[in-house]
Amino acid sequence: MAVTIKDVARLAGVSASSVCRTLADPGAVLPGTREQVEKAVRELGYYPNRAARGLSTGRTGNLGVVLPDLANPFFASVVKAAQTQARRLDYAVFLSDIDEDPAVETLLIRALAKQVDGFLLCSPRSSDDELRAFAGHTPIVLLNRRIGPFPSVTVDAADGMRQALTHLHALGHRRVAYVAGPRSSWSNRERLRGLRAVAGTLGVDLVEVGNVPPTVEGGVSIADVVLASTVTAVLAYNDLTALGLLNRFHARSVAVPGDISVIGFDGILLSALVSPALTTIAVEMDRIGRVGVDLLLETMTDPGRTPIRRVLPAQLIVRASTGPARPS
Amino acid sequence: MAVTIKDVARLAGVSASSVCRTLADPGAVLPGTREQVEKAVRELGYYPNRAARGLSTGRTGNLGVVLPDLANPFFASVVKAAQTQARRLDYAVFLSDIDEDPAVETLLIRALAKQVDGFLLCSPRSSDDELRAFAGHTPIVLLNRRIGPFPSVTVDAADGMRQALTHLHALGHRRVAYVAGPRSSWSNRERLRGLRAVAGTLGVDLVEVGNVPPTVEGGVSIADVVLASTVTAVLAYNDLTALGLLNRFHARSVAVPGDISVIGFDGILLSALVSPALTTIAVEMDRIGRVGVDLLLETMTDPGRTPIRRVLPAQLIVRASTGPARPS
DNA sequence: CAATCTCCTGGAAACGGTTCCAGACTGACC
DNA sequence: GGTCAGTCTGGAACCGTTTCCAGGAGATTG
Structure with missing residues (x-):
């Protein structure tokens, strides 16, 4: 044949x-x-036949990429960059979308483990112990999550939040909501932690609402709760959620930023296209994917080395969805 | 180990x-x-070890998915659905983003061929002959392209265009632009073909501009050409291009739909979120991916059968970006 | 001219499974 | 009790590739 x-x-x-x-x-x-x-x-x-070669050499030439939701442009961009970098280094990519389900994550990693030389886990929802168990068999690199002994690529969310809240504070906002993402998400906890710290420093009242799924629907579903909380500005877990808020605010004829300012997180392409254009804390999505692959390959060639934990900067992009606080 | x-x-x-x-x-x-x-x-x-099993059985349990650009939400949705369906049927997915480069497509397919039981080719840019050569070795299913002897899943673009142009005609538009996508794209040719036919029937002047890359930037770059063509409405190759048009029109203070109506294609989530919300010809992206996998598995189990060519419906969704023609 | 060394080659084993084949054992039946 | 069918098992071969090892040929040296 x-x-x-x-x-x-x-x-x-x-x-x-x-x-x-x-x-x-x-x-x-x-x-x-x-x-x-x-x-x-x-x-x-x-x-x-690379599979046969893999049998002999113990090196498959494949990487596994596991992510919560490919329909989220953030992950799509990350995996696109990862795939491109992997191809450049002559690796093929196994893709697994786990649909935000931690149980699927565990199963998939186990099933794929023998077919890949390493895993890139995007925002993994598994417990620390499970991750440790995986890492015992196969090298892993975490994206958007930083724990103990693993190489990782994360974003300086605290600094991003600092920039955002400083921006809002300067505009006169003193009572601000945070729409929390998935409880099991490390990024969510990290963003919230950073936010709390700087809110304390600036003397801003922080109202936490959620948790919601990190989607447009999540934002739509929580928008009325945000409005009821009498804040003058809201930070969303991510851009999709923020877009959901904008959408619902528009439907209820709540002016942005006249009545309420909105800030997102990630800096996906869409955030620039809606109107009002979304002020957001942008991260370099391509770079996360690219650096993730580089780190993974280093880990594969030299498993003993001290794990590298890269933290990429976040950058506030001020657009049209934030403005002076409405006097109360 | x-x-x-x-x-x-x-x-x-x-x-x-x-x-x-x-x-x-x-x-x-x-x-x-x-x-x-x-x-x-x-x-x-x-x-x-599934790779080892594959050696013995000749069945790897892997599918290859090849697509032009994962950053396009259309493809992201399709591949997400495909991946989910594949997993349900106990297949893993190799993903390849070829960045709109036909040469990469050919290389990747060859490299992956022995590692997968079949390919799902999304909007393949290769020539018919190349596709025939691939199919000689490995079962393939085409998405968004319909040629001779291959199973495929496509969309009834002609009917979608009929709905869209009928809609515009009813609103009084008599001179309409089409922003063409990639020249090598079968969907682009198909959409244009459908459009020409119905434009003839309705007595609508069709102005063809482009080709542009099927991205937001593509739309932005061609917007001024569209304006200069003195049309009262424009159909874009896809939603991303339409969003690019909207963006540039907004920047130039051209009112939509007051000065010009805009229609997209695909029905990606974002199209509903921009304002004005985009009138678009929506297709069932999930279903394309799901049906594609089903077809591929059928082809794999019974390679001799007559190739099935599924054509899914397109549905015009009228939103806020289309309105009565500005009297000229 | 023989001995050594180098370079290149083919054969065989191994990687982790699956599957065919032959043999051992069980139980049933005459 | 012997035969036979049927059930279950282990051994061996095989999938496509890599890699180790031994050996042969040619070149170099004493």
Whole structure:
């Protein structure tokens, strides 16, 4: 059926070992042999079976990427960048969307473990112990989560929140809501932690509402609660949630930023396109994916090294959804 | 290192064959044996190596999904649905984003071919001949492209365009622009074809501009050309392009739909969130992915059968970006 | 010219499974 | 009790590739 190394060997009149050697290191073989082999490879359109190679070498050439929701542009951008970087380094990518379900996450990681050389776990929802168990078998790099012994790529959410709340404070806001994302999300806890700290420093009243799913629907569903909380500004867990808020506010004829200011998180493309354009705390999504792959490959080649924990900057982008506080 | 079938066999005190049998068909083995094996499996946390299994059985349990751009929410939704359906049927998914580059597409398909049981090609940019060559080795299903001998899932773009142009015609529009997407895109040609046909019937002047990349930037870049063409309405290749148009129109203080009406294609989530909310020709993105996987599995189990070509409906969703034609 | 060394090659084993085949054991039937 | 069918088991071969090892050929040296 498919053309194998033996077919090439037969056509070239050499052994399978020689074909293999030619492909791995053309210099290790006589020029005549190499020529024969290369000719046969071309003629048959031979391409090595990487799964079989993986069996021999213990190196599959595959990476696993696990994420909560591909419909979230944040993750789509991250995985796109990761995939591109992986391809550049000659790795293929197994993708798993777990639909925000931690149980699926565990199962999938186990099922895929033998087929990949390492995992990129985006915002993993599993417990620390489960992660430790995975890491025992396969190298992992965490994106958007930072715990003990794992290499990770995260965002300086506290600093982002500082920029955002400072911005709101300067506009006169003194009572601000935070719409919390999934309880099991490390980023959510981290954002909230940063926010609490700076709220204390600035003397801003922080009202926490939620938790909601990190989607537009989540934002829509909590918008009325936000309005009822008599705040003059609201920070959302992420841009999708913020867009949901904007949408519901618009439907209820609540002016943004006239009646209430809104700030998102992530800096997805859409945030610039809605009107009013969303003020947001932007992160470099591409870079998260790219750096994640780089870190994973380093971890794979040298599993003993001290895990690197990269923290990328967050940057407030002020657009049209924030303005002076409505006098109360 | 990793736990293999032999470890299980040793612990259970049986042969590897028996372990294999127990796992494949528990009824084929004595209850005592089964118990021992199952106990050992649990104890060791054994999970079969699917790549190794693939070598023996010729069935890898993997599907390849190839798409032009994951940052486009249309493809993200399609692949999310495909991945979910694949997982339900116990397949894992190899993902490849080719960044709109046909050369990458060819290379990737070849490289992955031995590792997957079939390919789902989303809006493939390769030539018909290349596709035929791929299909000789591995089953493929085309999404968003319909040619000769391949199973495919497409959208009734002509009918969508009919609905859209009828809508515009009823609003008094007589001169309408179409912003063309990538030249190599079958959907683009198909949409244009449908549009031309119905424009002829309705007596609407069709102005074709582009081609542009199917992105927001593409829309932004062509917006001024659209304005200069003195049309009262514009249909974009897809929603992203339409959003780009809206964005640029807004920046130039061109009123939508007061000065010009805008219609998109795909029905991505964002189209409902911008303001004015985008009138669009919506397709069932989830269903494309799901049906694509189903078709692929059917093709894999019965390669000889007549290829099924599913055409899904398109549905005009009228929102706020279309209105009566400005009298000229 | 023989001995050594280098370079290249083919054969064989291994990776982790699956599956075919032959043999051992059980129970039933005559 | 012997035969036979049927059930269950372990051994071996195989999937496609890599890698180790031994050996052969040619070149180099004494």
